[in-house]
Amino acid sequence: MESQIQCAVSLRSFNTFGVEARAAFFAAVRSVDQLRDVLMDARVRDLPRLVLGGGSNVLFTKDFDGLVVKIDIPGYARAGEDDGRHLVHVGAGEAWHATVDRLLGDGLPGVENLALIPGSVGAAPIQNIGAYGIELAERLHSVQVFEPASGSVSSLDVEACRFGYRDSIFKQRPADGRIVVGVTLALPTHWVPVVGYADVEHELKRRDVSHPSARDVFDAVVAIRSRKLPDPQQVGNAGSFFKNPVVSRARRQELVDRFPSIVNYDIGGGRDKLAAGWLIEACGLKGAVRGRAGVYPRQALVLVNLGGATGAEILALAREVQDAVRARFGVELEPEPTVL
Numbered sequence: 001m002e003s004q005i006q007c008a009v010s011l012r013s014f015n016t017f018g019v020e021a022r023a024a025f026f027a028a029v030r031s032v033d034q035l036r037d038v039l040m041d042a043r044v045r046d047l048p049r050l051v052l053g054g055g056s057n058v059l060f061t062k063d064f065d066g067l068v069v070k071i072d073i074p075g076y077a078r079a080g081e082d083d084g085r086h087l088v089h090v091g092a093g094e095a096w097h098a099t100v101d102r103l104l105g106d107g108l109p110g111v112e113n114l115a116l117i118p119g120s121v122g123a124a125p126i127q128n129i130g131a132y133g134i135e136l137a138e139r140l141h142s143v144q145v146f147e148p149a150s151g152s153v154s155s156l157d158v159e160a161c162r163f164g165y166r167d168s169i170f171k172q173r174p175a176d177g178r179i180v181v182g183v184t185l186a187l188p189t190h191w192v193p194v195v196g197y198a199d200v201e202h203e204l205k206r207r208d209v210s211h212p213s214a215r216d217v218f219d220a221v222v223a224i225r226s227r228k229l230p231d232p233q234q235v236g237n238a239g240s241f242f243k244n245p246v247v248s249r250a251r252r253q254e255l256v257d258r259f260p261s262i263v264n265y266d267i268g269g270g271r272d273k274l275a276a277g278w279l280i281e282a283c284g285l286k287g288a289v290r291g292r293a294g295v296y297p298r299q300a301l302v303l304v305n306l307g308g309a310t311g312a313e314i315l316a317l318a319r320e321v322q323d324a325v326r327a328r329f330g331v332e333l334e335p336e337p338t339v340l
């Protein structure tokens with residue numbers, strides 16, 4: 001099995017920012033057995049480890065002096081029904097968007113609002129992907145994880161995953177070393193469209209659709225995302241680079257008094273979310289270019305590699321954005337991707 005592990009591998013094509021970094025050791029695995037073999041290999045057993053899916057939520061700022069494992073585990077199978085929901089098991093290595101499309105083709109709507117999100121199915125629960133009114137956690141039955149300590153696979157239900165906004169137990173306790181090898185989606189048997197998000201509503205109106213099918217919602221979301229977000233195949237990026245910051249009601253009021261047009265949403269529990277894209281734009285940084293890194297001109301929350309940027313250049317721009325937003329609004333922006 002040793003042949004599966006390669007040395008000194010460029011990670012450029014394995015991260016959607018398209019930045020250069022080298023992995024001391026690299027292996028792509030297509031099954032749990034292969035994963036187990038790779039992790040037990042004497043050359044890498046005690047080294048730091050990084051698990052990659054589609055590489056759409058990571059910024060490499062230096063070489064990785066350990067083992068990078070790319071999860072390519074395939075799989076797609078109906079798994080019965082539970083509590084009025086269709087269960088579908090999907091391998092962690094499947095591409096997320098292609099899976100959403102396939103589900104619709106199979107008459108299984110429910111995740112169409114999450115169309116066109118880059119990355120793999122296995123990466124989806126790590127940051128609890130969300131868009132246009134839906135988060136993955138709402139459409140999930142369980143996550144299958146490989147536990148390196150025991151060498152076996154177990155299943156975590158939604159509660160055990162401790163999902164939050166762009167957050168989960170896999171982010172909170174990465175030291176556990178659990179590796180997502182599959183997810184079981186739970187899709188509503190009685191589907192109703194989720195169209196409350198203003199952008200989706202407007203797009204459907206523009207298309208003259210009053211009773212949208214799941215495919216209509218999918219098409220609308222694809223159109224909105226294609227307009228606002230750069231295609232990683234063309235311009236390196238990792239989607240939103242920052243989370244939308246959450247503040248207390250009192251803090252929001254203070255900010256609204258000083259900046260009446262600040263975009264904010266009540267998220268319950270006496271807390272509010274601020275639109276980070278608005279904050280960045282208000283600092284005059286939308287479209288900013290620093291060397292080969294930039295702030296995307298159509299969505300200020302997205303940082304882009306304009307061609308040949310290093311991770312360090314992108315990180316320097318991220319820090320400039322954070323500093324500007326802190327200075328003007330006293331608000332801290334937290335990066336969404338993992339910075340390594």
Ligand code: EPU
Pocket residue numbers: 130131132133199228229238239240241242243244263275276277278279281286298299300301336
């Ligand atoms: N806005 C600006 N200027 C900008 C960008 C946004 O003023 O440059 C304002 C918009 O006008 C709008 C508000 O900010 O009023 C929200 O913008 P948008 O609908 O584009 O969504 P977002 O909050 O910027 C979040 C997610 C996206 C997700 C969309 C739609 C985060 C960090 N990002 O972005 O997720 O697609 O909502 O649900 O929560 C991702 O995580 O990679 C991602 C793309």
